[in-house]
Amino acid sequence: MRTRDKRLAVLEMLDAGERGGGHGWVLDDQVPSAEQHGVEPVVGEGLAELADRDTRAELSALTSRPVRWAARLTPYGRDALLYAHTVPLPLSDRAEPAPGEQWVHLRPAQMDAVRRFVALDSDLAIPPADGLAERVRTADFSRPENRWRLCLTRQQITSVAYALYLYRLTCSEAEANRFARDYDVIYQPHPDTGVPTARYVTRGPGTPHAADPRTAQS
Known part of the structure; x- marks a missing residue:
């Protein structure tokens, strides 16, 4: 799989996880360990971020279990995902041709x-x-x-x-x-x-x- 396809797949996975979780993060019980490692490249590109210790503690309290890993899209990742799925606007005649x-x-x-x-x-x-x-x-x-x-x-x-x-x-x-x-x-x-x-x-x-x-x- 090409790098851009892998990137898009990770962004889509995070987006779907965020929508389904209800707390704005994708948690470790939603993503297998192997796929968690796959998030690291998009984190390095600024398209996603990993939860720090304090955030994981808050998520642990929220879910009543230890949360050891969590990730979510950054605004740049959201823009990239939106851009990837947007069909270019059709070209429209900005003005009708004048006579001649x-x-x-x-x-x-x-x-x-x-x-x-x-x-x-x-x-x-x-x-x-x-x-x-x-x-x-x-x-x-x-x-x-x-x-x-x-x-x-x-x-x-x-x-x-x-x-x-x-x-x-x-x-x-x-x-x-x-x-x-x-x-x-x-x-x-x-x-x-x-x-x-x-x-x-x-x-x-x-x-x-x-x-x-x-x-x-x-």
């Missing part, structure tokens, strides 16, 4: 690429769209989905596509291609000029159209 905005879900590798992009900021010839850095900074991460969630304008989405274009040139093509499938925009060389251009993919009838990256953010 939408929720964008980025894979971790995509988010890493965008973070590198916004870190460069004005050093780039085509800098991040206005407000993108702040949206990246305040993004939510959904563990069940394994996605970062950002509320972006179309201009910011196009800027993300440019970040993934740079990532495509230097690291991997996969993230830009996935983003294009999800959000209908990808940077590619223009077939006539060769200039990297944002191509907005239409689904259904019609053909893709393109925008020069120097004007896509204006």
Whole structure:
């Protein structure tokens, strides 16, 4: 059993013993000797405490028998146990997207690429769209989905596509291609000029159209 599993098992045992005892302590007649030794590591971590001589004397008088060992959780142990059994709050949309905005879900590798992009900021010839850095900074991460969630304008989405274009040139093509499938925009060389251009993919009838990256953010 892993250390954290052992720790949790001891905390649960102490918590159950305290609830059943009625006096706030887990006593020696509730815990076999071998398991009493198992409490020592969590005592050493400050998650539980052992009763001193005076406290054991009080417990002996209370129970009308000699109490040679007693333990209980500390506030830190209670917090650790509570934390272990608490399901993370589901991420909620802190605000509905404003007109012209939408929720964008980025894979971790995509988010890493965008973070590198916004870190460069004005050093780039085509800098991040206005407000993108702040949206990246305040993004939510959904563990069940394994996605970062950002509320972006179309201009910011196009800027993300440019970040993934740079990532495509230097690291991997996969993230830009996935983003294009999800959000209908990808940077590619223009077939006539060769200039990297944002191509907005239409689904259904019609053909893709393109925008020069120097004007896509204006």
